[in-house]
Amino acid sequence: MILNASGCLDALEAPEVARALDVFVTKTVTPQPREGNRPVRIAETEAGMLNSIGLENPGIDGLLREKLPRLAELGVPLWVSVGGFAAADYAQLCAALADRPEVSAIELNLSCPNVEEAPESAAELVAAARPQTRKTLYAKLSPAATDLPETARAVQAAGADGLSLVNTIRGLALDDETLQPRLGHELGGYSGPALKPIALAAVYQCYRATGLPIVGMGGIATGRDALDFLAAGASSIALGTVLFGDPDAPGRVRRELAEELASRGLSGPEAATGLAHGAKPASVA
Numbered sequence: 001m002i003l004n005a006s007g008c009l010d011a012l013e014a015p016e017v018a019r020a021l022d023v024f025v026t027k028t029v030t031p032q033p034r035e036g037n038r039p040v041r042i043a044e045t046e047a048g049m050l051n052s053i054g055l056e057n058p059g060i061d062g063l064l065r066e067k068l069p070r071l072a073e074l075g076v077p078l079w080v081s082v083g084g085f086a087a088a089d090y091a092q093l094c095a096a097l098a099d100r101p102e103v104s105a106i107e108l109n110l111s112c113p114n115v116e117e118a119p120e121s122a123a124e125l126v127a128a129a130r131p132q133t134r135k136t137l138y139a140k141l142s143p144a145a146t147d148l149p150e151t152a153r154a155v156q157a158a159g160a161d162g163l164s165l166v167n168t169i170r171g172l173a174l175d176d177e178t179l180q181p182r183l184g185h186e187l188g189g190y191s192g193p194a195l196k197p198i199a200l201a202a203v204y205q206c207y208r209a210t211g212l213p214i215v216g217m218g219g220i221a222t223g224r225d226a227l228d229f230l231a232a233g234a235s236s237i238a239l240g241t242v243l244f245g246d247p248d249a250p251g252r253v254r255r256e257l258a259e260e261l262a263s264r265g266l267s268g269p270e271a272a273t274g275l276a277h278g279a280k281p282a283s284v285a
């Protein structure tokens with residue numbers, strides 16, 4: 001499956017791009033509306049992009065009332081990404097989405113580098129969300145966790161059905177002339193090509209640690225990138241930064257991946273998942 005990475009595509013602005021995906025993932029929604037961080041919020045750097053959007057969103061009520069009915073008309077399965085500042089926020093957001101038939105899964109954003117971290121651990125946030133809904137729950141983790149496989153095992157034990165790996169990693173860019181931070185928020189989330197080896201390592205380790213389905217993302221721009229993520233252990237991939245420069249990326253990456261698989265005699269994406277591990281690890285059925 002090919003998804004967009006949360007926050008990297010406005011499906012209502014670009015419905016034809018969303019329709020080229022297998023799943024559309026919303027930008028992270030919080031309990032209350034948020035205006036996001038002050039500008040400048042995007043900075044290009046040598047090998048990637050820095051953003052400090054700060055979870056600008058209409059709040060859960062705005063999403064449910066205005067956006068969700070229009071997103072459902074796209075005819076693409078919808079995942080809603082939710083984020084908050086305490087376990088109670090995640091519980092509230094999942095409860096609000098539990099009875100919405102338009103929503104096929106919920107992605108718990110446990111890892112935005114542009115907002116204050118919740119005081120609870122990732123596993124505690126999943127544990128708060130789990131009883132509120134029977135929908136599939138994906139836990140989106142930061143590659144900066146001290147012991148990522150351990151975090152992955154903990155969110156699995158707390159009830160996560162899958163992992164989204166990875167979110168951006170904190171970065172800084174300075175203005176050439178003034179040597180001041182280029183982003184209004186100073187630090188931002190770093191994404192794009194430079195993130196790929198970091199993200200691949202995260203997918204590789206968490207596949208071994210949990211055997212959970214993984215949506216891999218971080219610098220994917222070609223079919224070969226997608227194949228690498230599958231081999232490391234992802235069962236789906238998501239396109240993020242690439243969409244800003246190439247709205248045709250979903251169709252192109254899909255074609256390129258099919259060619260990569262065929263040229264290696266692989267029958268489909270499932271046949272590629274986990275290949276980098278040689279024999280399948282014990283955690284994988």
Ligand SMILES: Cc1cc2nc3c(=O)[nH]c(=O)nc-3n(C[C@H](O)[C@H](O)[C@H](O)COP(=O)(O)O)c2cc1C
Binds near residue numbers: 192195
């Ligand atoms: C402009 C921008 C906005 C983003 N907003 C969100 C967000 O709202 N929620 C989230 O979980 N991740 C967000 N992300 C992170 C992406 O979903 C993805 O994890 C990250 O960019 C790595 O993938 P990429 O290198 O292909 O972009 C954002 C990334 C960018 C560049």
